[in-house]
Amino acid sequence: MSATGEQQTKHNAPCSNQDFDFFYSGLEGQQLLAQKCGGCGKLRNPPSPMCGDCGSLDWAAVKLSGKGSIYSYMVHYHPPLPGFDTPHPVVLVELEEGIRMLGGLRPEQRDAVAIGKAVDIEYIRRNDVALFQFALTGEAR
Amino acid sequence: MSDLGGKTAIAGIGATEFSKNSGRSELQLAVEAVSAALADAGIEPREVDGLVTFTMDNNIEVEVARGIGAGDLAFFSRPHYGGGGGSGGVLHAALAVAAGVSDVCVVYRAMNERSQYRFGQPMGGALPPTSEYTGLTYHGLHGVTTAAAYIALGMRRYMHETGATELDFANLAVNSRGFAATNPAAFFYGKPITVEDHLASRMIADPFRLLDCCQESDGAVAVVVVSAERAKSLKQKPAIIRAASQSAPAGQMNLTSYYRDNIAPYDEVAFSARQLYAMARMTPADISMANIYDHFAPTILPSLEGLGFCARGEAKDFIKGGTIGIDGRLPLNTNGGQVGEAYIHGMNGIAEAVRQIRGTAVNQVKDVANIIVTSGSAVPTSGLILGAA
Numbered sequence: 001m002s003a004t005g006e007q008q009t010k011h012n013a014p015c016s017n018q019d020f021d022f023f024y025s026g027l028e029g030q031q032l033l034a035q036k037c038g039g040c041g042k043l044r045n046p047p048s049p050m051c052g053d054c055g056s057l058d059w060a061a062v063k064l065s066g067k068g069s070i071y072s073y074m075v076h077y078h079p080p081l082p083g084f085d086t087p088h089p090v091v092l093v094e095l096e097e098g099i100r101m102l103g104g105l106r107p108e109q110r111d112a113v114a115i116g117k118a119v120d121i122e123y124i125r126r127n128d129v130a131l132f133q134f135a136l137t138g139e140a141r
Numbered sequence: 142m143s144d145l146g147g148k149t150a151i152a153g154i155g156a157t158e159f160s161k162n163s164g165r166s167e168l169q170l171a172v173e174a175v176s177a178a179l180a181d182a183g184i185e186p187r188e189v190d191g192l193v194t195f196t197m198d199n200n201i202e203v204e205v206a207r208g209i210g211a212g213d214l215a216f217f218s219r220p221h222y223g224g225g226g227g228s229g230g231v232l233h234a235a236l237a238v239a240a241g242v243s244d245v246c247v248v249y250r251a252m253n254e255r256s257q258y259r260f261g262q263p264m265g266g267a268l269p270p271t272s273e274y275t276g277l278t279y280h281g282l283h284g285v286t287t288a289a290a291y292i293a294l295g296m297r298r299y300m301h302e303t304g305a306t307e308l309d310f311a312n313l314a315v316n317s318r319g320f321a322a323t324n325p326a327a328f329f330y331g332k333p334i335t336v337e338d339h340l341a342s343r344m345i346a347d348p349f350r351l352l353d354c355c356q357e358s359d360g361a362v363a364v365v366v367v368s369a370e371r372a373k374s375l376k377q378k379p380a381i382i383r384a385a386s387q388s389a390p391a392g393q394m395n396l397t398s399y400y401r402d403n404i405a406p407y408d409e410v411a412f413s414a415r416q417l418y419a420m421a422r423m424t425p426a427d428i429s430m431a432n433i434y435d436h437f438a439p440t441i442l443p444s445l446e447g448l449g450f451c452a453r454g455e456a457k458d459f460i461k462g463g464t465i466g467i468d469g470r471l472p473l474n475t476n477g478g479q480v481g482e483a484y485i486h487g488m489n490g491i492a493e494a495v496r497q498i499r500g501t502a503v504n505q506v507k508d509v510a511n512i513i514v515t516s517g518s519a520v521p522t523s524g525l526i527l528g529a530a
Contacts, residue, residue: 015278017270023279045400046279072301072404074293075347076284081263087347088284092294092399100400102294104283115301131282 012129019047022061027130030123033061034099045099066121066132068095073105073113083127089113091134104133112136146420149235150372150379151527153182153365154492159328159483162256163359171200171251172208174361179209182365183376184245191216191237191246191366193230195486197223200251216243220387222395224436224517225409227487228525232385234366244367250488251361260357260484261287273395280397288436289346289354291396292406292519296439297348299405303442303454307348310439311339314352314480316465317438321477324503328356329481353438355479362488364495373530380495380527383511384420388413389521396519406440406518410447413524417513418449421526425449428526429509430472430497432490434517435479444515445471467504475504487516494527 011024026033034045039056050057076088089105091113105113106122119134155177157163157170171194179186189211192202202217216237220226227250234246254260263286268274285291299305318334321327334352342351372379390412392401401408418424425448433444442456450471451459465473476482476493483489494512496502511528 013278013282015268015270015274017275019272020270020275020279046276046397072294072298072399074285074290074297075344076287076290077344077346079262079287081284081286082265084284087344090283090285090290090294092298092404102280102283102285102397102399115298126282129282133283 014129019049023047024130026061027123027132032064032066032101032121032132034064034097035059036062043097043099045101064101065096068093068101068119070113070115070117070119071100072115075110075113091119093119093134106133106135109136145235145239146384146422147381148239148369149366149382150369150530151231151364151382151491151495152367152372152375152377152379153178153180153184154363154495155179155181156326156362156489156492157360159326159358159360159485159489161328161357161359163253167251167253167257168200168204168208170253170359170361171205171249174251174363175205175209175247175249178247178363178365181377182367184365184367186210187212188245189247190214191234191243193218193233193246193248195219195223195226195230195250196221197486198250198252200249205249216246220523222517222520224434224486225520225522227491227516227523228385228514229387229516229523231364231366231382231491231525232387232523235382235385238366238368244371246366247363248366248488249361249363250486252485253359254484255357255359261289261354263287276395276397287346288396289349292437292440293346293349294399295404295406295519296437299443300348303457305442305457307340307350308336309442309457309460310348310350310353311336312460313438313441314339316460317435317474317478317481320475320504321481324477324482327477327482328358329477349437349439352480355436355484358483358485360483360485362485362492364488364491369530378499379530380498381530382525383423383528384417384526385524386413386416386420387521387523388416393521395521398519405443407443407447409522410444410515410518413515413522414448417524417526421511423511423526428471428511428513430475430506430512432474432476432478432494432512432514434487434490434515435474436517438478438480440518441473444518448513448515467506472506475502475506490514491525494525498527498529
């Protein structure tokens with residue numbers, strides 16, 4: 001993949017464009033991707049067309065482990081959230097690769113959420129959009 | 142640092158009533174508030190040659206101008222980023238006036254944000270894939286779609302790092318609702334709350350409870366900016382614009398600053414403070430009181446730290462013991478803030494600062510010299526220091 005936009009853009013995520021298509025397309029294949037700068041090798045998230053460190057427009061999408069630990073979280077209670085049952089937990093995860101990634105938390109684990117806990121990724125579909133959520137590891141499933 | 146500080150002043154303020162159902166158009170609210178501000182200043186509408194509002198405001202400048210009978214408009218400008226923009230609008234007006242582009246520039250915000258549409262609802266639907274909405278959707282697909290939810294993530298981390306609890310959050314809400322209770326213009330006039338009321342209020346976006354959240358309001362506020370020299374000869378005691386900032390520090394994102402070292406709504410406020418103190422040639426010791434933006438009252442804690450009134454992590458202790466009460470070291474949000482008076486994107490906090498400098502506030506603080514005013518945090522923000530002449 002490259003910044004020239006030759007990658008597959010087959011996904012159903014709304015409100016995407018050439019900067020984000022690689023990410024949602026990756027999820028269709030159950031791959032969590034991030035951009036690795038072709039100039040300086042730095043990983044970046046969220047997607048951006050240019051590396052803020054070295055200015056390079058070259059990048060490649062690399063697969064992330066999906067494993068990490070909870071850096072922060074919130075639980076949405078109100079108002080009703082179309083497409084979700086509430087209360088709905090969301091976690092900000094510090095991934096093993098050293099970048100952060102936001103995602104939902106497996107809803108059944110809401111009461112066990114805490115900063116510092118280990119999580120792993122689960123690939124899901126929501127309203128026919130390929131997505132992911134995190135699940136606490138070492139907790140009852 | 143620029144020498145903008147001290148060259149301009151707020152010479153007039155105006156507002157409508159604050160309600161949940163104004164019963165009239167947003168444009169009518171706008172022209173009522175702008176006209177009231179001009180009358181307050183003693184300036185004829187025909188003299189208005191500059192108008193500034195927010196990108197989110199629905200009232201186009203030329204219709205406001207037509208309504209009030211303005212003169213030829215030579216300057217119009219709109220800061221973006223919702224409530225982050227309020228003080229920034231005053232900066233734009235001050236720049237225009239100091240540069241001689243505009244002589245009388247009015248900053249306004251008017252909205253039927255409760256009766257006509259609702260803020261704080263999940264963002265979604267058919268959004269165009271612009272750089273603004275692709276970024277919000279990237280997070281929104283996981284269920285982070287309200288301002289409360291976006292900011293809750295930063296504040297949960299803040300609690301983890303500082304030991305602040307929801308009891309500390311309650312103290313802030315109680316302080317603001319106490320000031321609102323004695324402010325007849327406040328929607329929650331006569332309705333103070335207790336810590337127990339706060340802790341019993343329903344969860345909105347954990348860790349935010351209902352009584353942490355600002356209101357949804359109908360209403361309008363306008364302020365008139367002229368040169369400090371001109372202000373001397375007008376009706377009211379001027380509120381000199383000692384400093385004004387727009388502030389998006391490196392790494393700042395629009396509600397989603399989850400990827401920088403400190404994800405609390407702190408960096409943007411701290412940057413604004415550095416700009417303001419430098420422009421005004423002041424330190425926190427020179428500040429008599431503060432009107433700090435409270436979309437969610439708990440964010441006042443990192444704001445107090447960013448503004449330099451206490452060290453990182455110490456705001457929860459700083460606010461105890463009457464520090465932020467009317468006779469304290471730093472009276473805070475004396476109009477009742479946006480949780481108590483009204484949510485007019487922070488413009489009502491600017492108007493309150495002007496009243497305090499004039500000595501006409503209902504919750505008047507003694508011996509006010511300089512006031513710091515902030516705008517929305519967790520988004521690109523802005524700020525002001527207003528002072529007596």
